[in-house]
Each structure stands twice: as structure tokens, then as C-alpha cells.
Amino acid sequence: MSSNLINEIDIVKASTSKISSVDFENLTFGNIFTDHMLMCDFKDGAWQKPVIKPYEPFMIDPSAKVFHYGQAIFEGMKAYKDEKDDVWMFRPDENFKRFNHSAKRLAMPEVTEDIFIGGLKAILDLEREWVKKGKGNTLYIRPFMIAIGSGVIAQPSTQYRFMIILSPARSYYSGEVKVIIAEHYSRAANGGIGAAKAAGNYSAQFYPTKLANERGFQQIIWTDDATHTKLEEAGTMNVFFRINDTLYTAPTGERILDGVTRKSLIDIAKRDGINVEIRSVLVTELIEAAKDGSLKEIFGAGTAAVVNPIVGFSYQDNYYELPKLENSYASQLKEKLTNIQYKLADDTFGWTVKV
Numbered sequence: 001m002s003s004n005l006i007n008e009i010d011i012v013k014a015s016t017s018k019i020s021s022v023d024f025e026n027l028t029f030g031n032i033f034t035d036h037m038l039m040c041d042f043k044d045g046a047w048q049k050p051v052i053k054p055y056e057p058f059m060i061d062p063s064a065k066v067f068h069y070g071q072a073i074f075e076g077m078k079a080y081k082d083e084k085d086d087v088w089m090f091r092p093d094e095n096f097k098r099f100n101h102s103a104k105r106l107a108m109p110e111v112t113e114d115i116f117i118g119g120l121k122a123i124l125d126l127e128r129e130w131v132k133k134g135k136g137n138t139l140y141i142r143p144f145m146i147a148i149g150s151g152v153i154a155q156p157s158t159q160y161r162f163m164i165i166l167s168p169a170r171s172y173y174s175g176e177v178k179v180i181i182a183e184h185y186s187r188a189a190n191g192g193i194g195a196a197k198a199a200g201n202y203s204a205q206f207y208p209t210k211l212a213n214e215r216g217f218q219q220i221i222w223t224d225d226a227t228h229t230k231l232e233e234a235g236t237m238n239v240f241f242r243i244n245d246t247l248y249t250a251p252t253g254e255r256i257l258d259g260v261t262r263k264s265l266i267d268i269a270k271r272d273g274i275n276v277e278i279r280s281v282l283v284t285e286l287i288e289a290a291k292d293g294s295l296k297e298i299f300g301a302g303t304a305a306v307v308n309p310i311v312g313f314s315y316q317d318n319y320y321e322l323p324k325l326e327n328s329y330a331s332q333l334k335e336k337l338t339n340i341q342y343k344l345a346d347d348t349f350g351w352t353v354k355v
């Protein structure tokens with residue numbers, strides 16, 4: 001099959017829409033999906049013609065590699081509506097690049113820009129009614145790819161399915177977020193798949209996160225697997241620490257996901273005169289800073305969670321509470337980022353892309 005497949009896309013419209021039954025004010029993250037989905041298969045060494053069709057379950061062989069060997073990757077993105085009813089994506093090129101980085105790491109075929117970016121535009125154009133106006137309203141976009149080739153031999157599939165599904169969303173966390181600093185379990189190791197947005201990176205966290213939940217904590221801050229001394233990433237977000245007036249976040253690399261929200265916040269903070277240091281913060285340093293009062297803030301940053309303040313953390317069974325600040329870096333940065341996303345502020349970075 002040739003390139004520019006998106007020009008040949010088949011669109012099969014749903015006969016009815018479920019939009020009128022959705023309570024957009026009371027959404028639980030990731031539970032409701034729009035009327036359509038995009039599907040594009042890879043077989044015989046090439047991407048086939050994409051189709052947008054009604055959202056529905058589909059059948060794949062029980063021996064498909066995704067079920068047995070976890071060949072599955074995804075992205076998290078959002079669409080926003082401005083006051084003029086235009087729909088916008090935020091840095092889709094970054095998600096496209098990261099998706100293909102993940103694909104390569106899991107021995108999956110890379111998706112063409114035409115299918116990924118063109119596919120996003122096509123499905124968002126069709127579903128624009130699902131993107132509601134007003135800050136806080138978003139349409140969460142989940143592009144993903146799974147190995148659908150059959151056979152339980154442990155080798156990469158020869159057939160794949162790329163899909164885009166869409167879910168109206170407001171906040172990811174509904175209450176306060178308290179975290180535990182990892183002392184035993186690890187999210188990623190050098191040489192592993194930590195920097196890929198691979199499904200397995202998330203399922204591997206479910207058990208330790210469940211243990212944390214049982215103790216009243218919502219998330220874990222992962223530390224480096226070798227020494228558990230360096231603070232790296234929270235389960236669904238990158239993580240920032242403010243000590244005095246400097247903002248710290250760990251460098252991305254083999255173990256840490258290169259978050260789009262993370263890198264955008266760094267650019268906004270630097271532009272606005274906040275001192276940002278990209279370096280690992282040690283657990284000992286954090287405890288010291290919590291004890292002497294120089295630790296002002298910890299917050300997570302991710303597409304789904306946006307900017308999420310962390311109210312306290314636990315380490316070695318001691319709990320440390322963060323101060324409640326007026327005009328925190330977290331609230332300032334969130335405001336500036338979302339103003340760009342909703343076209344309420346000039347996008348001097350050139351991050352927003354119109355659908």
C-alpha cells in the first residue's frame with residue numbers, strides 16, 4: 001500500500017449518536033467513548049487503508065501476541081475547544097515521535113505521519129461535538145497499537161492494529177494525591193522499556209500501587225532500580241520538586257518517560273524566570289528539605305493528570321506533609337499551560353495545531 005493512505009480513508013458513520021446521554025459535568029476518567037474509532041491494520045509488511053467506523057468491540061484470535069507477550073503501546077493526548085468553537089491538538093508531533101520510539105523498542109512497525117497525525121485530524125473532525133467548550137473540558141485521545149498476529153511462538157507478530165479512540169474527560173484524580181516513595185519495587189531499569197509507552201510498564205505498577213492504595217496513598221514515586229536513592233517518576237506522571245525557589249525534575253533517559261507536559265512546563269517555567277534544574281533529586285535530599293522547610297512543592301505532570309499537586313509523601317513509614325501554598329508553581333504553571341491549550345494565551349511556542 002502507498003503513502004497518503006489517509007486520503008483514501010473510509011468513513012462509516014454511526015447511525016445514532018450517544019452524545020445526548022452523556023453527563024459531561026460528571027465524567028469518570030476514561031469510561032465513556034465517542035461514537036467512532038479509527039482502525040488501521042498492518043499486514044504483508046505494509047499499512048493498509050485506515051477506516052473510521054462506529055465504536056464497537058472487535059474480534060481477534062485468542063493466540064494473538066498482544067495477549068501472550070504484551071506487544072502493545074499507546075499514547076495519551078487531548079483535544080481542546082476554544083471560544084470560537086475551533087478544536088485544537090497540543091504538540092501532536094511529540095506524541096507521534098514517541099509512539100514510533102515505543103514501536104521500535106517493542107519490535108513493532110512504525111506508523112506513518114499520514115496515518116497518525118492525519119488520522120487524528122480525521123477522527124477529531126468527525127467527533128468535534130464531543131469536545132466541549134470551557135476550561136477543564138477535554139477530549140482525551142488514546143492512540144494505540146496491538147499485535148494481532150496469531151500464534152504463541154515468542155517472536156514479534158507480523159500483523160498489527162493501530163487504533164484511535166476518544167473519551168471526554170475532565171480531571172484524572174478526583175481527590176488529594178499522596179504518594180509513597182518506592183523502596184523495593186521498580187518501574188523500570190536501564191536497558192528495559194521504561195522510556196517506551198508500553199502497556200506492560202503500567203500493568204507492572206498495578207500491584208505495588210494497589211499496596212500503596214491499601215495504605216491510603218494514590219501513587220508511588222519511583223526511584224532508580226539499582227539503589228532506590230534517586231527520585232524518578234510517578235506512575236501516571238512525571239514529577240517535579242520545588243526546593244526553595246528552584247524547580248527540579250529528573251532527566252529523562254532509559255528509565256523515564258519523556259513526557260510532553262513535563263517538557264512544556266520546563267519551557268514555560270524557564271521562559272518566565274523560574275530556575276529549573278534537570279537533575280535527579282536524592283531521597284535523602286528530599287527528606288532533609290522536608291525537615292528544614294525548604295521543600296515547598298511536589299507535583300506530577302502528565303497529559304491525563306495535567307499538573308497535580310502532591311499533598312504529602314511517605315518514606316520508611318514516616319509521613320511528610322507539604323505546605324499549602326498560595327500561588328504555587330504548580331498552579332501558576334498549570335494556568336499558563338492550559339491557557340495555551342485553550343487558546344486563551346498567545347501560543348508563542350507554536351505548540352497548538354488546529355483540527
Ligand code: COI
Pocket residue numbers: 075076077202235236237302303304305
Ligand atoms: C496520560 O497521561 O495520558 C497517560 O498516558 C497516563 C495514563 C495512565 C492515563
